[in-house]
Amino acid sequence: MYKKDRTEPFWWGMFSAGGMVAALLVPIHILIDGLAVPLGLVDHELLGFERMSELLGHPLFKLYLFVLIVPPLYHAAHRVRFSLYELGMREFRVSMDVLCYGGAVAGTIGVAYLLLEVF
Amino acid sequence: MNHRGAAPERKVYRQEIKSTWWLKKKSYFFFMMRELTSVFVAAFVLLYAYELFLLSKGPQVYDLFQESLRRPLFLGFYSVAFVFALFHTFTWFAVLSKVQVVRIGKWTAPAALVTGSALAGWVAVSIGVGWFFLTRH
Numbered sequence: 001m002y003k004k005d006r007t008e009p010f011w012w013g014m015f016s017a018g019g020m021v022a023a024l025l026v027p028i029h030i031l032i033d034g035l036a037v038p039l040g041l042v043d044h045e046l047l048g049f050e051r052m053s054e055l056l057g058h059p060l061f062k063l064y065l066f067v068l069i070v071p072p073l074y075h076a077a078h079r080v081r082f083s084l085y086e087l088g089m090r091e092f093r094v095s096m097d098v099l100c101y102g103g104a105v106a107g108t109i110g111v112a113y114l115l116l117e118v119f
Numbered sequence: 120m121n122h123r124g125a126a127p128e129r130k131v132y133r134q135e136i137k138s139t140w141w142l143k144k145k146s147y148f149f150f151m152m153r154e155l156t157s158v159f160v161a162a163f164v165l166l167y168a169y170e171l172f173l174l175s176k177g178p179q180v181y182d183l184f185q186e187s188l189r190r191p192l193f194l195g196f197y198s199v200a201f202v203f204a205l206f207h208t209f210t211w212f213a214v215l216s217k218v219q220v221v222r223i224g225k226w227t228a229p230a231a232l233v234t235g236s237a238l239a240g241w242v243a244v245s246i247g248v249g250w251f252f253l254t255r256h
Contacts, residue, residue: 022160023211023237027204028245030163032252033170034197038188042253048185049178056174065171069164076161083154088138111168118175 011078011101018075025068062115070108077104156207159200212237 001008036042045051055061077100084096141147174181187193215237216230 019157019207019211022157022204023208024241024244025248026160026163027201027208027241028248029167030197030201030204032249033167034163034188035194035201036253038185038194038197044185046253046255049174049181052174052181056171069168072157072160072164076157079154079157083151086141086151086154088136107165107168114168114172114175118172 005097011074011081014071014074014104015078016075018071018073018078020071021067022072022075026072029068056115056119062119066111066115069111070104073104073107074101077101152203152206153210156203156210159203160207163197163200163204208241209238212241 032042033047037044037047056065081097081100084100085093089096141151170181170184173184188197212234216228216233219233221228221233
């Protein structure tokens with residue numbers, strides 16, 4: 001793969017980091033944000049507007065959110081890219097690669113802007 | 120030997136592989152499911168980012184979204200996403216033992232130890248995150 005695409009090791013590195021973050025953090029967050037709070041298993045005020053706004057005042061919390069959201073995007077981008085090859089995609093390889101990683105980059109910029117400028 | 124005009128044409132045998140090759144065997148299917156986990160992971164973090172964006176729009180907008188999270192469609196999606204996220208975690212730590220070989224001197228860590236330690240770390244992190252978000256302090 002390296003001969004065909006010399007940037008691949010970099011994207012693989014990002015994939016690896018994102019995969020680690022996703023493996024460690026995503027299940028508990030889906031459990032809390034997607035299931036426990038909406039199902040009423042925990043007090044919804046704990047993730048309510050006031051508390052979240054207060055937490056977002058801390059730069060470290062913003063950093064945590066950045067780490068939670070952004071690396072998994074690169075993980076998915078790399079995996080989707082190669083899954084498309086696995087599923088038989090022969091044409092449009094370069095444009096699909098660009099779409100995958102470009103999407104991750106766009107997400108990075110969007111989230112960085114959200115956390116730095118908006119909050 | 121074929122000396123007709125230009126260089127002789129060689130026809131390379133390329134086996135036809137259907138796009139549905141992964142449905143043929145159980146192991147192939149679970150491989151594809153493993154790859155699919157990344158889509159659910161990405162979907163979740165993007166939804167989470169969207170949630171934060173709505174937070175920036177004020178309490179009414181944010182609460183409206185929290186309301187919609189209680190609907191069956193979202194609960195169903197998150198339930199499925201949770202299963203896929205767990206599958207990612209388990210398969211990731213299983214692969215870890217192959218990718219990151221731990222050697223101290225002559226001793227090589229057995230795969231089960233690497234995977235087990237990683238899973239233990241995951242449990243600890245999950246408890247930590249859960250404690251941080253779900254308790255008042």
